[in-house]
Structures are given as structure tokens and as C-alpha cells.
Amino acid sequence: MSVQIKNLNVFYGDFHAVDNVNLHLKKNKVTALIGPSGCGKSSVLRSVNRMNELLLNTVVKGEIEFEGQNINSKDVDAVEVRKRIGMVFQKPNPFPKSIYDNITWGVKVHGFKGAKSELDDIVEDSLRRSALWDEVKDKLKQSAFQLSGGQQQRLCIARTIAVKPEVILMDEPASALDPIATGKIEELISELKNQYTIAIVTHNMQQAGRISDYTAFFLVNEERRGHLIEYGETDQIFFNPTDKRTEDYLSGRFG
Numbered sequence: 001m002s003v004q005i006k007n008l009n010v011f012y013g014d015f016h017a018v019d020n021v022n023l024h025l026k027k028n029k030v031t032a033l034i035g036p037s038g039c040g041k042s043s044v045l046r047s048v049n050r051m052n053e054l055l056l057n058t059v060v061k062g063e064i065e066f067e068g069q070n071i072n073s074k075d076v077d078a079v080e081v082r083k084r085i086g087m088v089f090q091k092p093n094p095f096p097k098s099i100y101d102n103i104t105w106g107v108k109v110h111g112f113k114g115a116k117s118e119l120d121d122i123v124e125d126s127l128r129r130s131a132l133w134d135e136v137k138d139k140l141k142q143s144a145f146q147l148s149g150g151q152q153q154r155l156c157i158a159r160t161i162a163v164k165p166e167v168i169l170m171d172e173p174a175s176a177l178d179p180i181a182t183g184k185i186e187e188l189i190s191e192l193k194n195q196y197t198i199a200i201v202t203h204n205m206q207q208a209g210r211i212s213d214y215t216a217f218f219l220v221n222e223e224r225r226g227h228l229i230e231y232g233e234t235d236q237i238f239f240n241p242t243d244k245r246t247e248d249y250l251s252g253r254f255g
Contacts, residue, residue, distance in 0.1 A: 002024065002025060002026050002027040002197060003024070003025040003048055003064065003065070003066050003085075003167060003197065003199075004023075004024055004025075004063075004064070004065040004066075005021060005022060005023040005024070005025070005044070005047075005048070005062070005063075005064050005065075006022055006062055006063040006064070006065065007020055007021075007022060007061075007062040007063065008020070008021040008022070008023075008044060008047060008060070008061070008062035008063075008064065009021075009060070009061040009062055010040070010043045010044070010047060010052060010058070010059070010060050010061075011058065011059040011060075011061075012055070012057060012058055013057040016223065016225050017040055017043050017225065017226055018040040018043045018044055018047075018225065018226045018227070019040075019221065019223070019225035019226065019227040020062075020227065021040070021044055021062075021226075021227060021228045022228065023044070023216055023228060023231060024231075025048070025167070025197055025199050026197065026213070026214060027197050028193055028194060028195075028196070028197060029193060029197065029198070029213040029214055030189060030190075030193050030198045030199075030200060030211055030212045030213050030214070031198070031199045031200070031212060031213070031214040031215070031216060032199075032200050032201075032202055032207075032208035032211070032212035032214070032215045032216070032234065033045060033199065033200070033201045033202075033215075033216050033218065034201075034202060034203070034205065034208050034215060034216070034217055034218070034249075035217055035218035035219055035226075035229075035249070036219070036220075036249070037203075038220060038226070039218040039219050039220050039226040039227075040218055040220075040225070040226020040227070041201045041218050041226070042171050042201055043226065044218075044226075045087075045169050045171055045199060045201050046087075046169075046171075047060050047064060048064055048085060048167070048169055048199065049071075049081055049082045049085035049086070049087055049167075049169060050071060050072070050078045050081050050082065051082070051087060053078065060072060066081075066084075066085065066167070071085075083106075083110055083163050083164075083165065084165050084166050084167065085165060085166070085167040085168075085169065086160035086161070086163065086165035086167070086168050086169065087160065087168075087169045087170075087171070088153070088156050088157055088160055088168065088169070088170045088171070088173050089156070089171050089173075090171050090172040090173070090175055090176065091176050092149055092152035092153040092155070092156055092176070093156060094144035094145065094147070094152050094155055094156060094159075095144065096143070096144075096145065097143070097144065098140065098141050098142060098143060098144065099136050099139060099140050099141075099142060099143075099144050099147070099155060100123055100140040100141060102144050102155055102158075102159050103122065103123045103126050103127065103155075103158055103159055103162050104119050104122065104123060104162070105159070106159060106160075106162055106163045107119065107122055107162050107163055110163055122162055123140065123162070124137075126158040126159070126161045126162040127155075127158050129158070129161055129191075129192070129195075130154045130155070130157045130158035130161060130188060131154060131184065131187070131188050131191070132151060132154045132155060132158055135151060136151070136155075148181070149176060149177055149178075149181060150177050150178070150180070150181025150182075150184055150185065151181075153173060153174070153176075153177060153181070153185060154184070154185070154188065157173075157185075157188065157192075161192075165196065166196065166197065167196060167197045167198070167199070168192065168196045168197070168198050168199075169198075169199050169200075170189070170198065170199070170200040170201070171200075171201045172200075172201050172202055172203065173185055173189075173200065174186070174202075174204070174207065175202075175203065175204075182207070186207060186210060186211050189211050190211055193213075200212065205250060208234065209234060209238055212234045213233065213234060214231065214232065214233055214234060215231070215232070215233075215234045215237040215238070216228055216230075216231040217229045217230045217231070217237060217241075217243075217245075217246045217249065219245060219249075229243050229245055229246055230242060230243045230246045237250075238250060
């Protein structure tokens with residue numbers, strides 16, 4: 001499913017962090033959100049599954065249309081939104097549980113009442129789709145903390161997949177990982193877009209160029225508000241940007 005962000009504004013108390021952003025996350029594509037620190041990328045990302053509203057004194061205005069419905073409407077269940085629009089964070093955050101229980105936790109929270117064999121199938125399927133099954137299939141009862149950082153992040157992706165979302169949001173999912181683990185995460189993202197709509201915040205321009213189909217470039221304006229400068233197909237943004245500020249950022253002249 002695609003996501004249409006319309007006239008999005010985010011306020012943290014008196015601070016106007018995101019100013020009137022319009023953005024389309026296209027179905028079965030990877031959209032990279034790039035730009036210097038503090039330009040609103042993560043705030044936009046967290047708004048897409050209503051994570052921002054978990055923060056005190058945060059106000060989100062505008063529409064985020066998913067399946068033809070504004071998810072910010074009062075009659076929309078935020079928990080259901082977060083099930084269908086999953087999120088993977090910057091640092092791996094496995095639960096202090098076994099690998100198996102990490103995968104099944106969200107499934108159970110959302111009311112699973114099936115047989116143990118069905119849970120087993122969900123665990124295997126999620127781990128296979130996150131390219132982790134072969135590495136952990138004999139360790140499912142071991143603590144998730146015994147995994148490497150890269151494995152923990154793929155476990156968190158598997159945990160997200162297990163509840164059957166339609167959109168996956170990733171906030172710098174490889175920034176804490178070494179180059180080999182980063183490569184595995186990038187390969188995984190490229191495979192997952194066949195089944196999911198994906199948005200990723202990244203400070204790594206090479207990574208954005210490698211894995212994204214579309215790129216959105218953000219900056220702060222004179223009022224210190226994050227806003228969208230340019231959005232388009234990644235090749236166009238990287239090789240033929242329409243705004244000189246985009247070209248300057250990508251060429252390393254600032255940021």
C-alpha cells in the first residue's frame with residue numbers, strides 16, 4: 001500500500017519541527033529520506049505510524065492517507081496503524097527474551113489464538129524473509145542478546161514482519177553496524193520491497209543511492225523548521241537535481 005503525506009506539520013511543544021511536508025511513499029518501492037541532522041526526517045517517519053504522539057507535548061497536523069483513510073483521524077486505532085505500518089529503529093532493540101519469543105511477542109499481543117505449530121510457521125517464515133533463519137534455526141530458545149549487532153537488527157526486522165505489516169519504516173537501520181552487516185541489511189531491504197512499501201532515513205548517501213527507488217531531500221529553513229526541498233526518482237535526485245541546494249548537499253559542499 002502506498003502512503004500519501006499531505007501538509008504535514010509536527011510541533012514539539014513550541015518548536016515547529018516539520019513545516020508543511022507533502023510526500024508520496026509509493027507501493028513496493030524504497031523511499032530514502034536524506035538531509036543533514038535536525039531537518040525533520042525522523043519526525044516525518046515517526047508520523048507515518050503515529051509514533052510521534054507517544055512523545056509528550058507533541059502535536060501532528062496534516063493528513064497521512066493510507067488505503068484512502070487519514071490515519072490521524074480520531075476514529076482510527078493507533079495500535080492497528082502501528083501493526084500495519086511497522087518500524088525498525090536506529091539501534092537494534094531486541095526484547096530480553098529468546099529469539100523465538102521475540103518473533104511471537106507482537107503476534108500474541110495482537111490477539112493470536114492459533115496452535116503452537118502455526119506460531120512455529122510464523123517464526124520460520126519471518127526469519128527466512130529477514131535472511132536470518134539459517135543462522136539461528138538451531139538457537140531459537142537462546143537469548144536474542146547472544147546475537148551479533150547485525151543479526152539483532154535482522155531479528156528486529158523479522159519481528160516487524162511477523163505481524164504482517166504492509167509498510168515498513170526504517171530509521172537509520174544500519175548506522176550502528178559494520179560494513180558487512182550493513183551490506184546484509186541493504187540486500188534484505190532490496191528483497192523486502194517486493195512485498196512491502198519501505199521508507200528509510202539514512203545519512204549515508206551511498207546507501208541511499210544503492211537501495212532506494214525514490215529520494216526525498218530535507219533541509220531546515222530560515223525559521224529552523226524542517227521542510228522538503230526536493231523529491232523524485234533517486235537517479236534524478238542524485239544526477240540531475242532541480243534545486244541547487246540538493247546538488248550542493250550531495251556533492252559535499254555542505255551538510
